[in-house]
Amino acid sequence: MKRTYTALALIGCSLTAFSQTNKTPKDQPLVSHIYTADPSAHVFNGKIYIYPSHDIDAKDVKEDDEGGHFAMRDYHILSMDKIGGPVKDNGVALDIKDIPWAGRQLWAPDATYKNGTYYLYFPVKDKQDVFRIGVATSKNPTGPFKPESEPIKGSYSIDPTVFQDTDGKAYLYFGGIWGGQLQRWSGNNYDPKGALKKKEEVAYLPRVARLSTDMKSFAEPVREVQLLDKAGKPFLEKDNDKRFFEAAWLHKYKGKYYFSYSTGDTHNLCYAIGDNPYGPFTYQGIVLQPVLGWTNHHSIVQVGDKWYLFYHDVQLSGKTHLRNVKVTELTYNPDGTIQPIDAYK
Numbered sequence: 361m362k363r364t365y366t367a368l369a370l371i372g373c374s375l376t377a378f379s380q381t382n383k384t385p386k387d388q389p390l391v392s393h394i395y396t397a398d399p400s401a402h403v404f405n406g407k408i409y410i411y412p413s414h415d416i417d418a419k420d421v422k423e424d425d426e427g428g429h430f431a432m433r434d435y436h437i438l439s440m441d442k443i444g445g446p447v448k449d450n451g452v453a454l455d456i457k458d459i460p461w462a463g464r465q466l467w468a469p470d471a472t473y474k475n476g477t478y479y480l481y482f483p484v485k486d487k488q489d490v491f492r493i494g495v496a497t498s499k500n501p502t503g504p505f506k507p508e509s510e511p512i513k514g515s516y517s518i519d520p521t522v523f524q525d526t527d528g529k530a531y532l533y534f535g536g537i538w539g540g541q542l543q544r545w546s547g548n549n550y551d552p553k554g555a556l557k558k559k560e561e562v563a564y565l566p567r568v569a570r571l572s573t574d575m576k577s578f579a580e581p582v583r584e585v586q587l588l589d590k591a592g593k594p595f596l597e598k599d600n601d602k603r604f605f606e607a608a609w610l611h612k613y614k615g616k617y618y619f620s621y622s623t624g625d626t627h628n629l630c631y632a633i634g635d636n637p638y639g640p641f642t643y644q645g646i647v648l649q650p651v652l653g654w655t656n657h658h659s660i661v662q663v664g665d666k667w668y669l670f671y672h673d674v675q676l677s678g679k680t681h682l683r684n685v686k687v688t689e690l691t692y693n694p695d696g697t698i699q700p701i702d703a704y705k
């Protein structure tokens with residue numbers, strides 16, 4: 361079966377039509393001088409930092425079946441003192457040319473802080489064109505970041521997100537199917553011919569591994585993150601409006617663990633709740649309805665006493681691979697469920 365982003369291009373066309381409807385964005389892009397996507401937001405020392413992908417229109421790269429036109433080459437970190445305040449672009453924090461093992465496509469990153477060091481986790485294809493996850497460090501939240509000379513041993517696929525629990529343990533969640541290559545990994549073994557699941561098969565699951573205290577290696581073998589429906593059953597591939605595709609994020613609210621993710625080809629951002637960082641996580645519903653563009657990727661973060669969803673759409677360009685990051689307030693119901701967000705009026 362064709363592992364394809366052709367569907368992406370087709371849906372991109374229909375979403376161009378969507379842009380011609382009367383729908384009006386509720387939020388405006390945080391910056392417009394560069395294209396940015398996949399915003400991983402954090403509060404460090406009372407200031408908001410956003411670690412996004414830096415989308416570019418790489419004229420020398422053709423659109424291909426695995427999202428090759430998402431040809432990003434560096435990261436710019438954005439910062440702001442408060443939601444709604446001015447947003448600063450802190451310049452290039454890490455360039456692909458400075459990652460010794462990197463081949464192409466610097467995709468969605470995340471970051472964390474521990475003991476005086478900031479850690480930036482990033483996916484990039486290695487020189488054999490296999491996605492791996494790297495880590496880079498800096499004494500400054502905006503970099504410049506110095507990458508390790510090798511990818512994290514045992515890492516694969518895309519969209520790393522790091523979560524540090526209140527007990528000090530840190531976990532790296534990752535994975536993305538199709539262009540993110542998760543279908544090539546079974547039992548942590550690589551098969552370049554890894555097939556997509558058939559409709560009646562159990563869907564691919566995201567991955568997690570606890571990080572060692574050095575934050576640069578896995579402390580244990582990579583595990584699957586169990587995502588279950590409310591009846592306790594795993595999703596099948598045909599449940600593609602709810603099953604995992606990419607863009608994992610983990611946050612904690614009132615003692616519960618919230619695993620949120622994109623359903624990819626159905627463009628939803630969904631969430632599931634669990635009692636510990638490994639899950640199982642039980643599906644709850646939609647966080648964000650499909651946005652203008654094909655991809656839907658986010659982070660959920662507390663700023664002061666409010667919670668926010670950072671996300672992206674393609675308001676500025678109308679093109680799937682040239683996105684712009686945004687932020688909107690997120691509201692919990694008294695029972696801990698999240699009120700679904702529609703980014704348009």
Ligand code: FUB
Nearest residue numbers: 413467468606607655657
């Ligand atoms: O930005 C490249 C890829 O698009 C990300 O890794 C996915 O999550 C999707 O947003």
